[in-house]
Amino acid sequence: MNLGDWTELFQGTRSLPRSVRDRLLAAARTLKYPTGRVVFGPDNVPDSLLFLVDGTIRVSQTSESGRDIVLYRVEAGESCVLTTACMLAEEAYNAEGLAETDVVAVVLPRSDFDRLVAEEPAFRTFVFAAYSRRLIDLLRVIDDVAFGRIDVRLAQCLLALAKDAREILTTHQQLATELGTAREVISRVLQDFQKRGLIAQSRGRVALIDRAKLQALAVS
Amino acid sequence: MNLGDWTELFQGTRSLPRSVRDRLLAAARTLKYPTGRVVFGPDNVPDSLLFLVDGTIRVSQTSESGRDIVLYRVEAGESCVLTTACMLAEEAYNAEGLAETDVVAVVLPRSDFDRLVAEEPAFRTFVFAAYSRRLIDLLRVIDDVAFGRIDVRLAQCLLALAKDAREILTTHQQLATELGTAREVISRVLQDFQKRGLIAQSRGRVALIDRAKLQALAVS
DNA sequence: CGCCCATTGTGACAATATCACTGAACGCCA
């Protein structure tokens, strides 16, 4: 597959001078990851910046006790700065990025990254904005986990995962990981939702029946 | 008060060329905040980078329901990048920085910040490292809030707040804010600690009696 | 068909959060 001019896809590269973009096209490598593949993790810290051309990467954290929580998702057109962060901080962390769909990414080596940050204000702005967005995502997660009700959070989660689709293919355990809680909790809340006619479920599947009520629950 | 050459105090400025440092000394302003003063907040977003010369800034987040949680502290020798982050992301957030002691800070205007990031690799590294450290701090908070036991977290918190001191001057409510929980919860756990001989307390004061046991609890 | 195993259901119990109070300590000021 030929990507064509991927520099057209990103805020941070679109407005660069033609000469710089040509240099980028030459310097960067394209990578593909199949669904379910670990893109980065504690043992696998890439020393480069990742641009996501297509697909979704789910970034989650695993606690000592083995429980997971989803931190955020990197979508096409965004870059994944967490790896860079951890690389620079040289501290232990246990976040992991998983290809949630088939993923096409462009990898920019550290040296080129450095040079771009130094020389191109537009790129610099892009990188800082990417950091900032993640910081704010994490603030949101903290707020939810510390102060949010589980039913409200689950309603939000279902709506977000479904997007426009009528149903979601997922297990209770996966939903529990989204919210950083236990499977049993999800099972009970989903049963409650079902009794109230908000959803229908069968093995590995949740159908959104009454979006309006879910929405109402999600904002409360 | 004359700060002298504050560029000596920071990783990111210490190794800069003399000429650049002189320019910094000329460009930056020194600010002081008394204890308890709000350094930044939702209505008060500075468009500059803050270098903390002396004191401590406590950064916390307030939920819609009015409950607080402490995210991290900025100590002398560090810079506060969250404000920069929020400025760049142009998104709503509700973090606030409070001077926990009297604070002396150097404020570097946006334009000088930009130029330094562009021209000085050492400064660039410093800034990215600062971002990274905060990201990792937040990951830690998420892990604690989502998966940590409250007694363990409180033990950690007490040890961290006390440092070398034998006692801490703080209310149960303040401790609750540290951990993002309710005052009653702290009251009960502290009573339990007291019964077990780990601490002694009186109004507005917690004395660490058995550090070894607290430490043991903190790591579990 | 029957077996395996991932998934889901369930009850009991523990931990934490919430609510509505009461009581205690302190600072202030007459």
Add this chain to the structure above:
DNA sequence: TGGCGTTCAGTGATATTGTCACAATGGGCG
């Protein structure tokens, strides 16, 4: 110095969420 108001701490009842142990169910596949 004694009252008085305010902040701080203690407490019981109840709701929510998390943990544990195990049972039941459904689907895929040999």
